[in-house]
Amino acid sequence: MSGRLTSRDIRSESRLVVVRSLLAAGESTRGELAEATGLSLGTVSTIVQDLLKHGIVAETGLLSTGIGRPTTGLRLNADRGRVVGVYVEDRYLEATVFDAALGELATVEATSDESVAEADEVIDWIVRTLDTVLERAQAKREDVFGIGILLPGGMQRPVKAATTPDAIWLHLDRLRDTLGLPVVVDNPLKAIATAELWLGAGRRVANVVAVSLGFGVGAGIIQNGAVVRGATNAAGEWGHSLLVFDGRRCQCERKGCVEAYVGIPGIRRTLAEIAPGHPLAEGVDLVAAPAEGPEGFDLVAALADAAKDGDRAAVATIERSAHYLGAALADIVAILNPEVIALKGWAGWPVWRERVAPIVRRRVLDDSPGDAAADLAIELSPTCGMEGIAAIALERFMRDLGLVTTRVIPAL
Amino acid sequence: MSGRLTSRDIRSESRLVVVRSLLAAGESTRGELAEATGLSLGTVSTIVQDLLKHGIVAETGLLSTGIGRPTTGLRLNADRGRVVGVYVEDRYLEATVFDAALGELATVEATSDESVAEADEVIDWIVRTLDTVLERAQAKREDVFGIGILLPGGMQRPVKAATTPDAIWLHLDRLRDTLGLPVVVDNPLKAIATAELWLGAGRRVANVVAVSLGFGVGAGIIQNGAVVRGATNAAGEWGHSLLVFDGRRCQCERKGCVEAYVGIPGIRRTLAEIAPGHPLAEGVDLVAAPAEGPEGFDLVAALADAAKDGDRAAVATIERSAHYLGAALADIVAILNPEVIALKGWAGWPVWRERVAPIVRRRVLDDSPGDAAADLAIELSPTCGMEGIAAIALERFMRDLGLVTTRVIPAL
Numbered sequence: 108m109s110g111r112l113t114s115r116d117i118r119s120e121s122r123l124v125v126v127r128s129l130l131a132a133g134e135s136t137r138g139e140l141a142e143a144t145g146l147s148l149g150t151v152s153t154i155v156q157d158l159l160k161h162g163i164v165a166e167t168g169l170l171s172t173g174i175g176r177p178t179t180g181l182r183l184n185a186d187r188g189r190v191v192g193v194y195v196e197d198r199y200l201e202a203t204v205f206d207a208a209l210g211e212l213a214t215v216e217a218t219s220d221e222s223v224a225e226a227d228e229v230i231d232w233i234v235r236t237l238d239t240v241l242e243r244a245q246a247k248r249e250d251v252f253g254i255g256i257l258l259p260g261g262m263q264r265p266v267k268a269a270t271t272p273d274a275i276w277l278h279l280d281r282l283r284d285t286l287g288l289p290v291v292v293d294n295p296l297k298a299i300a301t302a303e304l305w306l307g308a309g310r311r312v313a314n315v316v317a318v319s320l321g322f323g324v325g326a327g328i329i330q331n332g333a334v335v336r337g338a339t340n341a342a343g344e345w346g347h348s349l350l351v352f353d354g355r356r357c358q359c360e361r362k363g364c365v366e367a368y369v370g371i372p373g374i375r376r377t378l379a380e381i382a383p384g385h386p387l388a389e390g391v392d393l394v395a396a397p398a399e400g401p402e403g404f405d406l407v408a409a410l411a412d413a414a415k416d417g418d419r420a421a422v423a424t425i426e427r428s429a430h431y432l433g434a435a436l437a438d439i440v441a442i443l444n445p446e447v448i449a450l451k452g453w454a455g456w457p458v459w460r461e462r463v464a465p466i467v468r469r470r471v472l473d474d475s476p477g478d479a480a481a482d483l484a485i486e487l488s489p490t491c492g493m494e495g496i497a498a499i500a501l502e503r504f505m506r507d508l509g510l511v512t513t514r515v516i517p518a519l
Numbered sequence: 520m521s522g523r524l525t526s527r528d529i530r531s532e533s534r535l536v537v538v539r540s541l542l543a544a545g546e547s548t549r550g551e552l553a554e555a556t557g558l559s560l561g562t563v564s565t566i567v568q569d570l571l572k573h574g575i576v577a578e579t580g581l582l583s584t585g586i587g588r589p590t591t592g593l594r595l596n597a598d599r600g601r602v603v604g605v606y607v608e609d610r611y612l613e614a615t616v617f618d619a620a621l622g623e624l625a626t627v628e629a630t631s632d633e634s635v636a637e638a639d640e641v642i643d644w645i646v647r648t649l650d651t652v653l654e655r656a657q658a659k660r661e662d663v664f665g666i667g668i669l670l671p672g673g674m675q676r677p678v679k680a681a682t683t684p685d686a687i688w689l690h691l692d693r694l695r696d697t698l699g700l701p702v703v704v705d706n707p708l709k710a711i712a713t714a715e716l717w718l719g720a721g722r723r724v725a726n727v728v729a730v731s732l733g734f735g736v737g738a739g740i741i742q743n744g745a746v747v748r749g750a751t752n753a754a755g756e757w758g759h760s761l762l763v764f765d766g767r768r769c770q771c772e773r774k775g776c777v778e779a780y781v782g783i784p785g786i787r788r789t790l791a792e793i794a795p796g797h798p799l800a801e802g803v804d805l806v807a808a809p810a811e812g813p814e815g816f817d818l819v820a821a822l823a824d825a826a827k828d829g830d831r832a833a834v835a836t837i838e839r840s841a842h843y844l845g846a847a848l849a850d851i852v853a854i855l856n857p858e859v860i861a862l863k864g865w866a867g868w869p870v871w872r873e874r875v876a877p878i879v880r881r882r883v884l885d886d887s888p889g890d891a892a893a894d895l896a897i898e899l900s901p902t903c904g905m906e907g908i909a910a911i912a913l914e915r916f917m918r919d920l921g922l923v924t925t926r927v928i929p930a931l
Contacts, residue, residue: 117529314750326854330747337742337856338726339890347888348850351764352843361886431764438760442738442854444749474773476759478751 118154119512121146123502125154126163129183130209131310134167136178155181161508162187163207183208188252189244190500192493193233194295195256197222202236204244205497207252209306213244226278230285237286248288253500256292257492291503295319295492296343300327300334301502302495303449307488312446316439317488318345320432320452322403323358324366326439327495346370350435368431371406371453377427378410382420387413404453411458422462429463433470440475440483449488459487530566531924533558535914537566538575541595542621543722546579548590567593573920574599575619595620600664601656602912604905605645606707607668609634614648616656617909619664621718625656638690642697649698660700665912668704669904703915707731707904708755712739712746713914714907715861719900724858728851729900730757732844732864734815736778738851739907758782762847780843783818783865789839790822794832799825816865823870834874841875845882852887852895861900871899 121144128143129135137155141148158164167180187207194201198221203214217236223229233256241248283290296319303309303317309329317327324346328335335342346366347359354363355376367373379388387409413421436448448471454463464485472480505511533556540555541547549567553560570576579592599619606613610633615626629648635641645668653660695702708731715721715729721741729739736758740747747754758778759771766775767788779785791800799821825833848860860883866875876897884892917923 312750328854330742330749331745333743335742335855337891338724338858338894339856341889341891342854342856344853344856344888344891348853349762349846349886352762352766352846354764359888361888434761434764438850439854441756441760442740442754442851443747444751444754444756446750474761476756476771476773477753479749479753479756482750 116512119510121150122154122158122505122510125151126158126183126505127305127310129164129181130305134170134180134182136170136180138178140181157510161505161510163505163508163510185210188504189241189246189250190253190255190497190504191237191240191251192496192500193237193254193256194493194496195229195233195258197224200232200236201493202233202240203493203497204240204246205494207501209494209497209501211494212246213240215240215243226281230278230282233282234285248286251288252504253497254286254288254290255298255496255500255503256290257295257298257496258292289500289503289507291496291500293496293499294340294343295496296325296327297334297336297340298327298492298495298499299451299488299490300329300343300495301498302490302492303327303488304329304332304334305490305498306494307490308447308449308484308486314443314445315447315449316443316445317449317490318436318439318451318454319492320369320450320454322371324370324452328443329445330443345435345439348435348438350431365431365435369428369435371403373431374410374424374428374453375406377431378420378424381423381427385420387421404456407453407456407458411456414458414462425458425462426466429466430470432463433467434474436467436485437471437474437480440471440479444479446482447484447486449486449490451488451491455487528924531922533562534566534570534917534922537563538570538595538917539717539722541576541593542717546582546592546594548582548592550590552593569922573917573922575917575920575922597622600916601653601658601662602665602667602909602916603649603652603663604908604912605649605666605668606905606908607641607645607670609636612644612648613905614645614652615905615909616652616658617906619913621906621909621913623906624658625652627652627655638693642690642694645694646697660698663700664916665909666698666700666702667710667908667912667915668702669707669710669908670704701912701915701919703908703912705908705911706752706755707908708737708739709746709748709752710739710904710907710911711863711900711902712741712755712907713910714902714904715739715900716741716744716746717902717910718906719902720859720861720896720898726855726857727859727861728855728857729861729902730848730851730863730866731904732781732862732866734783736782736864740855741857742855757847757851760847760850762843777843777847781840781847783815785843786822786836786840786865787818789843790832790836793835793839797832799833816868819865819868819870823868826870826874837870837874838878841878842882844875845879846886848879848897849883849886849892852883852891856891858894859896859898861898861902863900863903867899 124144125140128140137151141151155164162184164181165184167182169177170180171177185206185208190205192203198219200217204212206212215236223232279292299317299319303315308315313332315329319325326343326345328343347364349363350365350368351363355367356362357364357367375388376391378385379391410421410425414425468485502511536556537552540552549563553563567576574596576593577596579594581589582592583589597618597620602617604615610631612629616624618624627648635644691704711729711731715727720727725744727741731737738755738757740755759776761775762777762780763775767779768774769776769779787800788803790797791803822833822837826837880897914923
């Protein structure tokens with residue numbers, strides 16, 4: 108199907124625009140919403156009526172706007188229910204409870220000494236952790252109108268990664284049956300794009316790329332004010348685009364991927380190339396793909412500390428990583444020409460503001476064609492993937508209420 | 520402004536969808552259009568009424584659809600007027616006249632021995648060529664409702680290229696005054712994307728990347744059924760994304776761009792690397808950026824002939840170029856996850872079907888993450904940029920008639 112817009116899609120999109128606008132404002136009036144969204148006052152009033160009817164929006168009493176008589180204030184109805192975001196790896200699970208206005212209520216992290224990859228185990232682990240986090244949020248299962256699970260990959264199968272319990276993809280129906288709750292599974296890159304659209308730079312501009320920098324790296328893309336998902340929900344795998352032709356072996360088994368240079372194991376490998384005997388580079392195999400390992404943000408922290416203490420190899424590693432990142436971001440700018448690049452993960456580390464930011468900015472400006480980077484803002488993202496998957500679950504809930512068409516939610 | 524959709528935008532988008540659907544069908548009925556677009560019969564009838572009123576659509580008499588009573592046939596009204604596409608370089612100018620149903624009527628090519636870069640000269644050249652091509656199409660200036668000019672670059676300034684008469688950007692108002700006709704200028708990548716949306720793979724699927732392969736290279740991107748333009752209309756500069764970190768010097772003066780490998784001068788440079796003394800590689804400077812020069816499709820033809828005659832260096836060059844292209848396309852697949860990649864330019868050469876296609880396909884499949892390339896079609900594009908700029912000028916005309924909102928036409 109090509110990009111057909113029916114009038115139902117239009118209503119659906121307008122409702123989402125009003126909900127997002129209300130979330131951004133906190134409290135607002137129909138008139139302010141009309142001004143903020145560009146919709147007519149009549150359209151906004153109709154939409155608000157629908158949203159009030161389904162309890163998504165609540166009235167807050169009379170607001171004085173300074174001019175004319177007071178009008179009724181509106182906000183998202185936080186007490187409409189609870190939504191839970193879940194992030195799961197084979198030894199790590201995190202669950203966060205939000206209210207229906209995406210306010211965070213409680214988070215639980217769980218780790219396992221052994222790999223949890225069998226369907227039964229994964230499902231059981233999720234159910235137990237969910238009960239714990241709900242208790243902490245003083246919520247009951249019946250309050251939950253949606254559970255969103257973050258899982259890498261497209262619609263059919265995940266990106267090859269050692270940390271993915273594929274079992275969820277294969278046994279999603281069982282998970283739904285076990286929980287007796289609506290479950291939506293989506294790709295973390297779509298979640299960070301959605302978070303950026305609802306809560307970040309997507310509030311101000313129409314074209315944003317949110318860049319995740321951790322063990323793995325990827326991009327959440329917003330174009331024309333909408334999340335870019337692609338044919339099979341697999342868009343945004345910038346981490347597996349090419350930085351160096353026939354370059355380093357990536358954990359995805361291809362060569363020269365961006366991730367092999369700016370993912371955390373890649374940074375450690377850069378250190379090993381610069382200073383082969385460096386204590387922080389111990390055990391790095393310069394030939395093989397990076398093994399799974401304890402190469403989390405503690406490496407970023409240790410490198411930052413070493414750089415502060417005058418360790419020249421650490422400084423050189425940070426700066427070379429900044430050059431790699433800048434070059435890889437320039438590719439995004441060349442292809443997508445966004446107003447804003449919103450960086451996440453290790454870019455938020457203190458060392459970033461000192462050493463990485465200026466190099467990245469210069470490299471992006473130098474490497475981007477034409478005027479593509481002229482007015483580009485490179486900033487730190489204020490959002491997280493958990494907020495995004497919660498927003499996706501809220502969209503799904505609105506769909507189940509008949510307020511939103513399926514068209515906007517291709518996630519499972 | 521974030522992605523606000525007003526009801527006016529919706530009507531506008533629906534009208535364009537109906538026009539495109541009618542163009543695809545040739546002749547159609549209201550009922551068939553409703554089926555093809557997913558719009559309600561009522562909406563289609565209202566839209567058709569508006570389009571009939573403004574002469575964009577004409578009735579063709581009664582059509583028998585086989586069931587029930589005959590209904591009125593509809594088609595785009597080719598005689599509504601003429602639209603002209605213009606492509607201009609500093610020594611080459613091409614102008615094509617289309618009818619209002621985008622049927623090609625006449626083309627004129629003009630060359631100049633000397634560089635034509637001064638505003639006066641460029642404008643004069645365009646005006647003379649326009650009169651010639653209109654005469655050949657048996658049309659008058661007053662028949663012309665739009666002129667579309669293809670020019671590289673974003674909204675503020677062009678991509679740095681030796682072949683761009685920047686004068687047009689700087690003196691667009693003078694050109695409009697001189698011609699006394701509506702002139703729209705847009706980037707060739709937006710034109711090939713628009714052509715693909717109106718006349719190519721964009722009719723079948725929502726996410727397409729049209730890849731232009733000539734002296735320069737670039738991508739026209741369709742996502743969610745809409746042309747991706749980016750913040751400053753500069754999206755799609757895939758040719759200036761990175762293929763080889765710190766690699767070959769590109770004519771844009773950066774290093775390692777895709778264009779430096781799969782643009783025609785890049786192919787010639789690959790030949791010079793493989794066989795330094797090869798007659799077809801004469802004069803290639805392996806250090807400097809490629810000079811402007813006679814490196815057009817004649818090189819592609821000569822290499823194809825040489826390969827046919829068993830020239831191993833020519834075969835190796837073609838195959839290595841295919842590897843470069845495949846790797847660079849895999850980046851597009853990783854980031855954008857399209858259903859279709861539509862190739863243009865040298866990919867359409869006979870040698871392509873023999874040697875390049877299988878290597879590119881294998882490399883894209885091998886290099887794309889997850890399932891992003893699983894159902895990907897790589898095909899030859901049936902459209903050209905001239906059709907695209909004519910379609911953009913037609914959109915602009917519909918805007919001037921009040922049928923389409925400005926939102927969809929950020930082009931100048």
